[in-house]
Amino acid sequence: MQDAYQIKTECPLCTSADVGAFAELRGARYSRCAVCRLTFLAPEQRPGAEAELTHYGTHENDAADPRYRAFLDRLATPLAERLAPGAEGLDFGAGPAPALAEMLRERGFSVRVYDPFFAPDDEALRRSYDFIACSETAEHFHAPATEFARMDRMLRPGGWLGVMTEMLGDDARFAGWRYARDPTHVCFYRAETMRWLAGHFAWELQTPARHVTLFRKATEARR
Numbered sequence: 709m710q711d712a713y714q715i716k717t718e719c720p721l722c723t724s725a726d727v728g729a730f731a732e733l734r735g736a737r738y739s740r741c742a743v744c745r746l747t748f749l750a751p752e753q754r755p756g757a758e759a760e761l762t763h764y765g766t767h768e769n770d771a772a773d774p775r776y777r778a779f780l781d782r783l784a785t786p787l788a789e790r791l792a793p794g795a796e797g798l799d800f801g802a803g804p805a806p807a808l809a810e811m812l813r814e815r816g817f818s819v820r821v822y823d824p825f826f827a828p829d830d831e832a833l834r835r836s837y838d839f840i841a842c843s844e845t846a847e848h849f850h851a852p853a854t855e856f857a858r859m860d861r862m863l864r865p866g867g868w869l870g871v872m873t874e875m876l877g878d879d880a881r882f883a884g885w886r887y888a889r890d891p892t893h894v895c896f897y898r899a900e901t902m903r904w905l906a907g908h909f910a911w912e913l914q915t916p917a918r919h920v921t922l923f924r925k926a927t928e929a930r931r
Contacts, residue, residue: 715918721746721852721896722904733883744904746852747876747896754850754894761825763892764804766807780872783843784811786916787870790924791817795838800859801845802827808843833858839868846873847893860909866927871910872920873897 718725719741730740730747737750746788755763769776791797795817799809802821809819817839822832840859849855860870874887876896887893906913911923 716721717751719744719746720748720751720850721901721910723853724817730776730879731882733888735842738888745898745900747882747898749894751850755891757825760848760892763890769803769805769807771805771810777811780808780843781812782917783841783870783872783920784808784815786920786922787839787841787868788812788815788817788924790868791839794818797839797841798822798832798835798840798862800840801848803844808841812841815920833862836864837862837864837867838864839870841870843870843872846871846897847887847890847895849895852895856905856909860911860925863925864923867925869923869925870920871902871923873918875899875902897906 716740718728720725722741722744724741724743726742727739728742732737732738736816738747740747771777793816797812797817797819799806799819799821800814802809802823804823804826806821806823806827809929812819820829820832820835821827822829829846842859842862846852846855848876863869876882876898877885882888888896899915901914902913907912907925909923910926912926913921914924916922
């Protein structure tokens with residue numbers, strides 16, 4: 709899938725300059741990092757905030773929809789199984805209908821929500837948590853290095869970060885992959901990318917379900 713164009717940029721996740729052209733689809737140019745294996749849209753082609761908000765308005769994520777709740781349960785259940793009763797958490801990137809937060813509250817956890825468009829609560833970002841749920845959000849990160857470092861800072865020692873994002877597997881299927889056709893999806897992760905994140909932050913990594921990654925912060929600070 710290598711194309712002739714060249715992009716001189718650094719990886720938005722690991723900041724490596726070892727980045728090469730990956731694909732060009734419908735005018736969109738994608739690169740792949742050789743270090744963390746993140747695939748990402750050319751920075752100058754990322755949608756602006758107004759375009760993002762307009763697109764999010766087309767989503768039909770009904771918090772009362774049993775099918776949507778079953779989808780979110782792929783993250784909610786394994787995350788809840790690892791938490792102490794009454795744990796305090798954050799739904800990071802909750803969207804207009806924070807169903808995941810409500811599902812975790814139903815299990816007895818205290819959950820705040822944050823979303824840059826629909827719940828821009830800066831106070832929520834200044835707190836610390838026993839867990840952070842990040843569902844269908846990481847693929848929207850324009851600055852994933854900043855966002856993952858932010859979540860690491862907010863996690864208490866021994867805390868859990870649950871990430872659900874559709875993983876990029878077979879490169880040959882990228883051209884027809886529905887996930888890549890969403891104009892607000894700008895970063896695509898592989899299993900190798902999640903392992904890089906775990907190593908970088910000294911997190912324990914678990915994969916309890918397809919497209920679901922759980923990271924646990926060390927109980928003691930890395931020396």
